[in-house]
Amino acid sequence: MKAFVIESGELKVKDMKEPELKAGEVVVGLKTAGINRRDLGLPKRYGNRPEALIIGSDGAGIIEAVGEGVSGLSVGDEVIINPALRWYENSEAPPAEFDILGMPDHGTFAEKVALSAEQVEKKPGYLSWEEAGSLALAGLTGYRALFTKGAVKKGETLFIPGAGSGVATYLIQFAKNEGARVIVTSRSDEKRKHALEIGADRAIATDSDWKQELADETIDLVIDSVGAATFNRSLDVLKKGGRIVIFGATTDDNVDFNLRSFFYGQYQLFGSTMGSREELRDMLAHMEKHNTHPVIDQVFDLENAQEAFDHLSRGKQFGKVVLHIK
Structure with a gap:
């Protein structure tokens, strides 16, 4: 079979x-x-090992074979892959055995994948294959950050630095489904425009003065994955006693901030990553209830996977980049 x-x-x-x-x-x-x-960073992590590793965490397809002891699934079922391995019940943090599909296990950038029956869910019928195949990792990450950790409520204001990532597009839509107000940032005029089109209430420039721009807003919750470049700027616009959830660090992992200002401000800081199967199922129910569709930026054939990687690495996308396999 062909694989990347x-x-x-x-x-x-x-x-x-x-x-x-x-x-x-x-x-x-x-x-x-x-x-x-995550996939972009795997070559560096895997190093020069000679054994070929199929990467990829997300995917959707049709069950072709069912192993001994599997119940509730049949050949011909349309399914999505849950890349959060061995994390079944919602918990404060992942269990010790948790891992993400696509390293060290073979992943989804291939014509076929074998994995535990516990790691597949029935594909929502209203989603296209492109939508279903790009759903789980980013959608689950956003769902847990927003609801489990961020505890967003109707009428609150959510601030998201960076509007173009797959997770950000889910955050915007999920928060609007819940009745929250959403403000995003981007360097790109085009991305700010797209964010407004999928439901964001305001979209401001990343290089603007956030405190000045948002002086008329009360920010209840920040969800940030940028890291050092935005952490302190996000704290500056968060209301006293507000919540900030971090699920990634695309810039420097290390952040300096003033502890005295932090504890006097009574801020609440949460870490988040991926999510459990319980949360994935809750997310699928949420999406179906609100008829939420993943935002697809561009689709590439498997043979052009390197071109797709290059496109994502340039950071110009708005939404998900998808491989069409067959």
């Missing part, structure tokens, strides 16, 4: 052996797979 792999430090499309079905597993013939920023 890391091999000896290089990304390439190559023929790989089809996965073997084990007890408790299913084999999914993949139709589409979403690319995430």
